[in-house]
Amino acid sequence: MPRKASRKTPAKSPDIRTVAALAKVSIATVSRTINGSPVVSERLAKRVWQAIHELGYLPNTHARTLVSGRSRLFGIIVENITNPFFPELIQSFEEVAVAHGYEILVSSSNSNPAILTTCVRRMLERKVDGVAVMTFGEEEPVLDQLMHRKIPIVLAEFKLQDPHCSTILLDYRSGIHAAVRHLAGLGHRHIAFLAGPHTLHSALTRENDFRAAMKTAGLPIQKNWIVECDHTLKGGVNGFDQLQALATRPTAIVCSNDMTAIGVLRAAFMKGLQVPKDLSVIGLDDIDFAEFTLPPLTTIRLSRADLARAAFEALRQQAEDPSNPHLQREFLVSTSLVMRGSTAPPVAD
Amino acid sequence: MPRKASRKTPAKSPDIRTVAALAKVSIATVSRTINGSPVVSERLAKRVWQAIHELGYLPNTHARTLVSGRSRLFGIIVENITNPFFPELIQSFEEVAVAHGYEILVSSSNSNPAILTTCVRRMLERKVDGVAVMTFGEEEPVLDQLMHRKIPIVLAEFKLQDPHCSTILLDYRSGIHAAVRHLAGLGHRHIAFLAGPHTLHSALTRENDFRAAMKTAGLPIQKNWIVECDHTLKGGVNGFDQLQALATRPTAIVCSNDMTAIGVLRAAFMKGLQVPKDLSVIGLDDIDFAEFTLPPLTTIRLSRADLARAAFEALRQQAEDPSNPHLQREFLVSTSLVMRGSTAPPVAD
DNA sequence: GATCGCAATAACATCGTTTTCACACACGCA
DNA sequence: TGCGTGTGTGAAAACGATGTTATTGCGATC
Structure with a gap:
């Protein structure tokens, strides 16, 4: 039974010395016990742990870091x-x-x-x-x-x-190829890509993989159907608007991430387009939200x-x-x- | 091995001593300089700062914390x-x-x-x-x-x-009252509330403020139109479904947070209901997403x-x-x- | 010209740990 | 009995900073 030592306000939180004193061992032994060193005898380890619990002792990570270097x-x-x-x-x-x-x-x-x-x-x-x-x-x-x-x-x-x-x-290859194949299977030939900012490695890689996938699927890539935009909701809106301003428009858009895809969904809605009837959209990431967009977003999952x-x-x-x-x-x-x-x-x- | 030829120094990051040595002052002076103590003469302070920059010295927060207690x-x-x-x-x-x-x-x-x-x-x-x-x-x-x-x-x-x-x-009062007033002004009399889990203070407060607002607006509160659900997308879906199962249904739903509201939007869509024509929805929080839902979400902003x-x-x-x-x-x-x-x-x- | 006062600087103890090293002790073996 | 040989422990030295206290330098005072 842990006997509660009714001390007046100890003011300072217990340190390793306090524990050592209570367990009647040296501070070195306390340290070794905490760190699971095998050289401490079971008898002492038990006493030490008991003292630790009794005092609610927590090692000071700063002191620890200082000496251990980690x-x-x-x-x-x-x-x-x-x-x-x-x-x-x-x-x-x-x-x-x-x-x-x-x-x-x-x-x-x-x-x-x-x-x-x-x-x-x-x-x-x-x-x-x-x-x-x-x-x-x-x-x-x-x-x-x-x-x-x-x-x-x-x-x-x-x-x-x-x-x-x-x-x-x-x-990304597997996912992006599957996406393009899926769209091609549905009958799409006019597929656009909303690329992320070219300052991001991920955006570049995704874009390249998209190009490769299109090539594999035997689909043409139209230059101004690859548009660069921010990886944000607003970026998606802007990207969509750019695409809409074109003479010939894509029937499907693959987006570099889900945020842009959700932006596209929103922008298409504002323009009176119905997804997926009038336009197919695919995202990338599969954020939790993707399942709850209108309509639920088809997307490339990255765990x-x-x-x-x-x-x-x-x-x-x-x-x-x-x-x-x-x-x-x-x-x-x-x-x-x-x-x-x-x-x-x-x-x- | 691309190891730099610095065998003499053990590749340790510079410490306060190194700085002191380079600036030819004591470590106490370096410490005082860094902490902006006014007692250091400008002449020395300048030397110290120069040494600091030259070495790329960064104070060790752990050592600092240990002695200062902060x-x-x-x-x-x-x-x-x-x-x-x-x-x-x-x-x-x-x-x-x-x-x-x-x-x-x-x-x-x-x-x-x-x-x-x-x-x-x-x-x-x-x-x-x-x-x-x-x-x-x-x-x-x-x-x-x-x-x-x-x-x-x-x-x-x-x-x-x-x-x-x-x-x-x-x-929340100001926002929630405005929301209810807004709905009432639109002609709604049947307003439901999707409350958050009662384990959350915020959920309780919001619910109470909703009740008060309804009272102020002179609108009846129907008991089973206040339903408790998680503050998540799924929670919103569930809440909506519960409301739909009722004999008489509300024409508007105020939600305890935006996530549930977005869930409601999604669930309504799946049931073929059009927001806002068939159902009005108001959220709470005004997360960034709220502007990009379909339709854009009317909500109570909490900065x-x-x-x-x-x-x-x-x-x-x-x-x-x-x-x-x-x-x-x-x-x-x-x-x-x-x-x-x-x-x-x-x-x- | 010695003493005092004050400002600027240095020396040193300290914070709470880990880790090294030395020691005490029991044990087996010659 | 004396001598290694391991074990388990403890004492004490770091770790890198911050105060606190002591020392120095120097101008002003009588």
Whole structure:
């Protein structure tokens, strides 16, 4: 029975010394017990744990970090936290990180290099053990800061020749090819692509994969049917408007991400077009919202959980076992088409 | 091996000693310079800053925290990071925090007390200077942990009798009254309310304000037109379905948040109902998506930026100036109706 | 010209851990 | 009995900053 020592306000939270005193051992033994060192005898370990619980003792991570040199903190920088893809990614990343005893530091760069720079700086100050850079953009100059200090990095889609940098390759091919095949099967020949900003690696890759898929399907690519727009709701609206202004219009639009696709849905509605009767739309990401648009969005699924797991694993390996010769430097996450209600055969001309 | 030829230095990042040596001053002077102490002569300060830049020195926050007792870290716990309201809130909170030299630790409790407990524990370990608990729920038992350790807390909507706890009152009245008035003006008499889960303070407050508004407008409240559902897309679908199962149906639905409203939009569409012709819908929050639903959602705006600023300010005051006698313990954030396309006069009976 | 006062700087203890190293002790073996 | 040989523990030195206290330099005072 834990006897409650009725002390007056202890004012300070208990530290390792308090625990040691209560358990009648040295602080070294307490430390070893907490960290699961095998050399502590069971008899003492039991006493120590009891004291820890009795006091509600929590180790001070700052002191710990200071001496061990490891913070058990991973940074994650996302492109834009306002795009639901990223909160979902963060959530998964946090889950797996916490399960392994890590904490995460989240920052959103808003595709702004200046902000990205301050994010990196702050993470450096907090001595993160690694950073997941999920911005999909041209961040090399900033990354130098990290590489120079030999902080493990994991990037998406972009390989960096650095011993502390891993990459997660996103295989859009499967998903995008399936999407184009699906549209072609429905009878579409006039397919447009709403590309993301060319400053993003992901946008470029997606666009290239779209071109390849069209070629494979034997479909012509019309130059001004590939339009560049922001990966946002508004971007989708603008992209759609550009397409509508054309003399000949596509019967289907594949979008570089779900946000633009939802923007297209909205813009088409405003123009009196009915999706999918008058226009087929396909997104990419499969954010939670995609299932709830009007009509439900057919989209190419990119698993946040898979991406998050890969990113964490890449960081963990580098942080905990940097000298391992067969450390995995490349990870692969694939995509697939999920069919909902935003695609249908084109209206007969 | 691309290792740089720096065998002499063990590749350690520069510390305060390095700076002191380069600037030929004591480490105390470096520390004072960094912290803007006025007692350092300009001559030395200049030398110190130059050395700092030359070395790319960044102070170690852990060492700093250890001795100063302040981490300059604020925790923010949100109900559900998957609801776009919260990322937007986090973004604003991060902005203002960073501007004041604070870092933030984000966690999502997913309305799960067990998860909330571990969030709090992790924040305690990281020695946060304060926690913004934006879960709107029944978290008192968990909060005890924080109060007991005298960590500043800021809550939304719920007052706690504790010297280290501030509250942000959300004034839904103005917005909800405007919404009901708006519907009444359109001719609606049969108005339903999709309430959030009764475990959330916010849901309760919103529901009560709705009842009051209906009374003020002289409209009857029918008991089974107030239905409780999750604050999620799916929750909205379920809520709508329940309402549809009723013998007499409302002509308008006010929702406890935008996610449920968007769910209603989706469910109505699936049932062949046209919004706003057949049914008017009003949401609450005004998340970015609300402008892009079909039709665009009329909703009650609750400013994330205002809420974030208030939360930060509450925490900052308590953390930096706890003995100030006129420390502000209560903050107010108001709401307002923003009209879009999801409301219209009811069809004539 | 020695003493005082004050400003600027340095020395040093401190924060709460981990980790290294030394020691005490029991054990088997010559 | 004396001597390694492991075990399990504890004492003490880091870790990198911040205060607090001591020291220095220097002009003003009597």
